[in-house]
Amino acid sequence: MTSGRFLEAELRSGLDDPGLRILSIEPVSGGCIHETARLETTKGDFFAKWNSEAPAEIFSSEAQGLRVLRAAASGLVVPEVFLASPPRDGRPAFIVMEYLPPGDGRGAKGHEALGRGLADVHRQTAHAFGFPVTTYCGPTPQDNAWTSSWVEFYAERRVRTLVHFLEKGSQLSRSERGILDRLADRLPALIPDETVPALIHGDLWSGNVLYSAQGPALVDPACAYTDREMEFGITTLFGGFPETFFSAYEEAWPLPGGWRERNPLYQLYHLLNHFVIFGGAYGAQALSLARRYV
Helix, strand or coil, X not given: CCCCCCHHHHHHHHCCCCCCXXXXXXXXXXXXXXXXXXXXXXXXXXXXXXXXXXXXXXXXXXXXXXXXXXXXXXXXXXXXXXXXXXXXXXXXXXEEEXXXXXXXXXXXXXXXXXXXXXXXXXXXXXXCEECCCCEEECCEEEXXXXXXXXXXXXXXXHHHHHHHHHHHCCCXXXXXXXXXXXXXXXXXXXXXCCCCCEEECXXXXXXXXXXXXXXEEECCCCCEEECHXXXXXXXXHCCCCCHHHHXXXXXXXXXXXXXXXXXXXXXXXXXXHHHHHHCCCHHHHHHHHHHCCC
C-alpha cells in the first residue's frame, strides 16, 4: 500500500505551485479496487485515487470519460480532473480531481435531477458505436473500437469479449460457453440495430452517483457511445434508483417501447463482468439469464 505522500510532488509540478503542501490524507471508503483519499492541501481539497497494480492507462482513461461527461453540460455535477498519469519512476498510476463535499440531495428532487440530467448526457452522440480509448468497467478493459452496427458492437465488443476472458481464466465449461455463444448469435433478433449512438456513463450503479452539495454527481465512468438502453442494465441490476429517477428520465426523453423486456440482455454484460472480477454466484446468474433466450 502506498501512503499517497508521493502526490505532493505531483501536485506541485502539475499545478505549477512549488510551495504546495499536503496537510492531511484522509482515506475515503467505498472503493474496492483502488486506494482512495481526500487530500487537504494548502491549495484546497482534492480527491485522489491510485493503484500500483491496475492497468497502466486506467486513470488516463477515466479522466477522458469524466471530461466528456463534463462537456455534456447536462446539469449533473462531474468533478474536474486536474492530474492523471500512468505509473512512472516507481510510483503508481493515479488520478487527482475536484473534491465534492457531500450534500443532502437523496430525496425526490435529487433523483429527478439525476434522471433529467442523464437524459441530457444520452443526447450526446457520435458517428458510430465505441469510444476514442479503451475504458474500464471496474478493472475490466472495454474494447471500444468504432463499429457501425450496434448489434455487432454489443455481441463482439461486450458479450464475446467477456466470454473470452472467462474462458481464458478457466471459469466456463464448454457447454456454458456454448450457451453464451448461442445467445450472442441470437442478438440480431433480440435487440434493435436501428439505433443512434448515445454517450453513456457505463457503470451507473448507486455507488457511482454522489449526492454532493452542488447536486447529483457522476463518478467512476466506463464511458462509450452505445444504445442508451445499455445504461440501464446496471441501474436495474443492483437497485438504488427509485421510480422517480426513471419517471424523470422518461419525461425528459422517453425510452423506446419494450425496453424493460430487453433490459435483462444488458444486465447480462454486468453479471458476466462481475463473474470475471469476483467469481462466485454471478456466473450462475448470467447463465440462468442467457438460457431464457436460447
